[in-house]
Amino acid sequence: MAEVAEENDYVNAPPTSEPNRGIKCRITKRVVIGILTAVLLLAAIIGIRVILHDKQLPRNLAETVTPTAAPDTSCPLKLPCDTGWKLNGIKCYHFSTTKSSWDQSRDECQEKGGDLVKIDSREQQRFLFYEGRELIKTNDNEDKFWIGLTDAVIEDQWRWVDDTPLNQSLSFWFEMGDKVEPDNWTDKDKKPEGEDCVRMGEMGIEYVEKCWFDKHCEAEQRFICEKEANKSPDCQKN
Template identity: 55%
Template structure:
């Protein structure tokens, strides 16, 4: 817009009275015209005294940092929810397992009770029961673990190699003593057992027979004398050989890996040698 466009010309008439000499005002007015230039400007939309501010677009500024925070918050919320559901599922699973276990125990108890009832019923219903079959050693008290039973006696075949005296101490610590053979049947049982337990032909076992108190007088560990009609000496035994021990051979060991004719497998031996042993005690 040019400067001329902002100027408005207006005729303003001013009236000024004239004085006459007589001091009275003239009735005619003298008119004076003056040119007044007024600059026309565009009206302002601002209020007086206000400051002009940039116009906002009405929205907040979105930054990458805010986007990252929003995404992390969403992931954290999802993780918390997932953990909550997982914990709840585990709790339900544990409760289910416990319920199944209780049911299984109840079924087992039920089956056990039914089996007992059926067994009792069958026993009562038998009109002609058969006589029980008595197995060997069944009617006798039982031997403890590690001991082998024959009749009313229990036998322990030691795996330790001790002198005759130390072997006897081991048997006593176990509640017995070195074996005392009182019958051919007992000798047969022991001779067969030793064939199974001997590792080689030199693997021998001490028994509870000695003449250490008086040479030639054989006594069992309980002090009873040897029954000379019930002996199982190997041919030419006992010989009290002093080739290895000047004190001679005062204790007895037994055992033949290949088996002995007529069960004769007793040998006198130096009590200082180390052998395995046979312990015995009542069942």
């Protein structure tokens, strides 16, 4: 009887928890799969939105960016300097091949839209020296260039053509031994008024910053004109 009772107890015993574990595993897998599916779906949606945005962007840019206007070939721009002039900085310079008095030289410069050159920097002085040196005749010591400096109004008060006084720290008078410029050399018979205008030029490069000479203003010399570089179109738009 005891054995029968034990068998009945075994048969009537409550089921173990193994089936519950299986159910829980299946539920967990479904949750994980659901989460992964949701993540993938979200990623796909984001990817589609990015693609659509990128496709839309060029069209928006095309609508908002103003196209660059084509150059107006009917109104060409001038070169910085006219033919026969040389550019240095924001100024143009003309080195004459003809010779005339200081006053006549100034008139010619003004007819060309400028004036006799005013020198107010060492860089400018060096530029003019080397450019002029290429034109000076090696066998003619009198072959020089008028510049826009004179003391014709008041002796020894040197002024530029724009009526500004000479800055002595930026003067480049010739000096060699006992010969020092300006010397206001006078000729009692021919030029008693002395030398009231200034010319520049020497062949030797050692004279780059000491090549100014005073000279009587009626002497015929080459000359250097100066004017502003061109900044405006060659024609006016209607």
